[in-house]
Amino acid sequence: MKLKYILPVLISAFSMTSCNDFLDREPLDNITPEAFFWSESDLAAYTIKQYSFTTHDGWNLGTWKNDNDTDNQVTGSFNSRWVPGEWRVNESFSTRGDDPWNFDKIRNLNYFLEIAVPRWKNGEINGTETNIKHYIGEAYFMRAWQYLSKLQTLGDFPIVRNTLPDEQQALTEASYRRPRNEVARFIISDLDSAIMLMNNSPVGGKNRITRNAALLVKSRAALFEASWETYHKGTNRVPGGPGWPGASTAYLKDYTINIDSEISYFLDEAMKAAEEVADNVSLTMNNFGEKLDNPYYAQFAAENMEGYEEILLWRAYDMEYKEKHSAGYYLQRGGGNSGFTRDFVETFLCEDGLPIYASSKYVGDNTIADVKANRDFRLQLFMKEPGELLSELSDVDTFGYPDILAKQEVRAVTGYCLRKGMPHTWYRDGDYCVEGSHVFRAVEAYLNYIEASCMKNGGSSIDSKADSYWKAIRERVGLPVNYQQTVAATDLVKEKDWAVYSGGQPVSKLLYNIRRERRCELMEEGFRMNDLKRWRALDQVKNYQVEGFKLWGSMQHEYVDNQGNSTLIPEGTEGKTANVSSQKNSFYLRPYQIIKTSNLVYDGYNWCDAHYLSPIAMQHFRITATDPENGETSVIYQNPGWPLKANAGAIGY
Incomplete structure (x- = not known):
C-alpha cells in the first residue's frame, strides 16, 4: 500500500478548496512548474x-466560539476530552x-x-x-x-x-x-x-x-x-x-x-x-464609549479593519463575491450556543485593580448588571446585559434576559452572553454578515513578552520593558497601572482559575496575575486551551462543575410565561423533563447538571495526562509498519498514554 495518507503526490496546486481562502476570487487550476512560478x-x-x-x-459564532469547551466558555454539549476513556484513538x-x-x-x-x-x-x-x-x-x-x-x-x-x-x-x-x-x-x-x-x-x-x-x-x-x-x-x-x-x-x-x-x-x-x-505597534485606543464609537470595541466588529494598527492580519468579506458569515447574527440572537463561565467572569478585577474578594467596589452577582458594575472595563464592554440595544441602528431591538431555555443553536448556555465582535448592523437573517475577522493582534506580543520575562526571572519579577507593556495594557482598560497592588491583594487560595497551577502546584502571585491579564485580554479569541496545556494547568481538574450566572435568586423571576407561571423546570422535578439545574446543587446555573441519565459530565469535568497531546490514528502505524497488524513494528511511536488500538481511550482510565 502506498503512503498516500502521509505525503500525497501534488496533482494540482489548487485542487484543494478552503472556506478560509483569503482574496479567493477566481479558481486557478492546471498548474505546472513549466508554466507557473515565473512571475x-x-x-x-x-x-x-x-x-x-x-x-x-x-x-x-465564528471565531468567537473558539474558547468553547474550556473554563472560559462552554457550549451546550460537552467535549470528550473532559471524560477519560471517551476520547479515543481513531482508525x-x-x-x-x-x-x-x-x-x-x-x-x-x-x-x-x-x-x-x-x-x-x-x-x-x-x-x-x-x-x-x-x-x-x-x-x-x-x-x-x-x-x-x-x-x-x-x-x-x-x-x-x-x-x-x-x-x-x-x-x-x-x-x-x-x-x-x-x-x-x-x-x-x-x-x-x-x-x-x-x-x-x-x-x-x-x-x-x-x-x-x-x-x-x-x-x-x-x-x-x-x-x-x-x-x-x-x-x-x-x-x-x-x-x-x-x-x-x-x-x-x-x-x-x-x-x-x-x-x-x-x-x-x-x-x-x-x-x-x-515597540513598533501601538495598542488601539479605548475611549470608554460603547460599541463602534469606541475604537477598542470597533476593531473586533468593523467591516474594514485595515486602519486599526493593532490588527496585524485580518480577513475581509464582501457580499458581491458571496464572502460572508453568520457570526454577528448569532451574537445578536441570544447566546449562540455559548456562554462565559462563572469562574471566568469572577477572574476579572474590580475597577480599583483588586480581585472581587478584596474590593469594596464589588456589588455581587444577583443580577448581570451587578456582576458588571465597577469591574474591569473589558467585562463591561464584552459581556451582554439585559436591556441594552443590540444594534445602534435600531431603538427597538434590545437584549432581554438570557434565553437559557432556547434551542441549542441559539441558547445562552450559561446566562453570561458574549458581546465581543457584535456588529453595528442589525441582522434579521443569518449568513449575511460582512464584518472582518481578525487573525493576529499586536497586544499578544505585549503579553508574550511579559510572561517570558517573568519566566526568565523564575516567576519573581519582570524587567522594565515588560513593566511598561503591562502598564500600557492596564491603562487602556482603565485599571490602575500599579499591578503590584493587584499582586499584593491576590490570594491564590481564593482564585478559582485553573491557571493558578502548573503541574498541580501554585505558581507565584506575579506569574498568576500575568496569566490573568492574558485570560481577560484575549477573551473569546481561542487561546485558552493551548495556554492551559502549555502551562500544565489541568493536572488538578477533577469533578469540576461548570457554572454560569446566579439563576436561583432574583433572576429566576424573569423566566415566566404570559400567565406569570415559571418556565423553569429544575432537575429532579417529578414527571417533567428538566430544563435547568436544581438549586439543591447550586444557586448557579449548571449547564451539564440538567439531565442525569446518560450524562458523562454530570459529576463534572475530569482530566487525564494523556489528553495533553492528541493520539495518532492507527492507519499511520499500519502503513509504516513491517507488520501492518502490529503497530509496534512501525517507525512511528504513539503519544504518551495512548494505546496502539483503534477506538480505545487513554491507557489506565
Whole structure:
C-alpha cells in the first residue's frame, strides 16, 4: 500500500478548496512548474491558496466560539476530552483535514519553495524584487504555521523540508518523528526566513501576512515551547523525560537534551520577537464609549479593519463575491450556543485593580448588571446585559434576559452572553454578515513578552520593558497601572482559575496575575486551551462543575410565561423533563447538571495526562509498519498514554 495518507503526490496546486481562502476570487487550476512560478503574480496566487487561518465561517459564532469547551466558555454539549476513556484513538479520519497527521499543506509549501527559491536567486522571476521576496517569505511563514499546529497538537513530529517520491522506503524514513524541541527550532528557523524576506506593506494590505505577523507568531511559538518544556519537564511529554516514547526507537534511543538550555533559548527568542512588535505597534485606543464609537470595541466588529494598527492580519468579506458569515447574527440572537463561565467572569478585577474578594467596589452577582458594575472595563464592554440595544441602528431591538431555555443553536448556555465582535448592523437573517475577522493582534506580543520575562526571572519579577507593556495594557482598560497592588491583594487560595497551577502546584502571585491579564485580554479569541496545556494547568481538574450566572435568586423571576407561571423546570422535578439545574446543587446555573441519565459530565469535568497531546490514528502505524497488524513494528511511536488500538481511550482510565 502506498503512503498516500502521509505525503500525497501534488496533482494540482489548487485542487484543494478552503472556506478560509483569503482574496479567493477566481479558481486557478492546471498548474505546472513549466508554466507557473515565473512571475510575482504566480507566487502571490499560489501562496494565498495555502492560507489556513481560523476565521468566521458558516452558521455559528465564528471565531468567537473558539474558547468553547474550556473554563472560559462552554457550549451546550460537552467535549470528550473532559471524560477519560471517551476520547479515543481513531482508525482513520473521514476528512483528511481533520487528521493532525496530515502533510498536504506542508507538501504544497515544500513544492513551492523548491521551485521558487532557486528561480528567485537566479533572477528568473518577473516582477518587483520586494514583492517576490515577500511571497516567498509567506511560504516560509505558512510552513512554520503548519508545523506550529502539529507541535501544539502532537508534540514530536517529522520534519520534512523537501517533496518526496511516492516510494515506500523514502516515505517511511520521512515519517520518523523528531523531538518537539527540534520541531520548535525548525519553526523558528522558517519564521526567521519569513521575517528576513517579508515587509509590512504587501499588496493587499493586512489581508496578507506581514513581517509583523511573522514576528508575532515567532514569539507565540517560542513561548509555547519554552513554557511546555518548563512545566512538563520530568514527564514523558518532553524529550529525555522518564518514559518518553522516543527513547524506545532505534533512531532516538541515544537522544540527549539539555532542557534548561532549550528553555532559555526559546524564552530569549520569544522576547526578542515580541519586543520588536510591541515597540513598533501601538495598542488601539479605548475611549470608554460603547460599541463602534469606541475604537477598542470597533476593531473586533468593523467591516474594514485595515486602519486599526493593532490588527496585524485580518480577513475581509464582501457580499458581491458571496464572502460572508453568520457570526454577528448569532451574537445578536441570544447566546449562540455559548456562554462565559462563572469562574471566568469572577477572574476579572474590580475597577480599583483588586480581585472581587478584596474590593469594596464589588456589588455581587444577583443580577448581570451587578456582576458588571465597577469591574474591569473589558467585562463591561464584552459581556451582554439585559436591556441594552443590540444594534445602534435600531431603538427597538434590545437584549432581554438570557434565553437559557432556547434551542441549542441559539441558547445562552450559561446566562453570561458574549458581546465581543457584535456588529453595528442589525441582522434579521443569518449568513449575511460582512464584518472582518481578525487573525493576529499586536497586544499578544505585549503579553508574550511579559510572561517570558517573568519566566526568565523564575516567576519573581519582570524587567522594565515588560513593566511598561503591562502598564500600557492596564491603562487602556482603565485599571490602575500599579499591578503590584493587584499582586499584593491576590490570594491564590481564593482564585478559582485553573491557571493558578502548573503541574498541580501554585505558581507565584506575579506569574498568576500575568496569566490573568492574558485570560481577560484575549477573551473569546481561542487561546485558552493551548495556554492551559502549555502551562500544565489541568493536572488538578477533577469533578469540576461548570457554572454560569446566579439563576436561583432574583433572576429566576424573569423566566415566566404570559400567565406569570415559571418556565423553569429544575432537575429532579417529578414527571417533567428538566430544563435547568436544581438549586439543591447550586444557586448557579449548571449547564451539564440538567439531565442525569446518560450524562458523562454530570459529576463534572475530569482530566487525564494523556489528553495533553492528541493520539495518532492507527492507519499511520499500519502503513509504516513491517507488520501492518502490529503497530509496534512501525517507525512511528504513539503519544504518551495512548494505546496502539483503534477506538480505545487513554491507557489506565
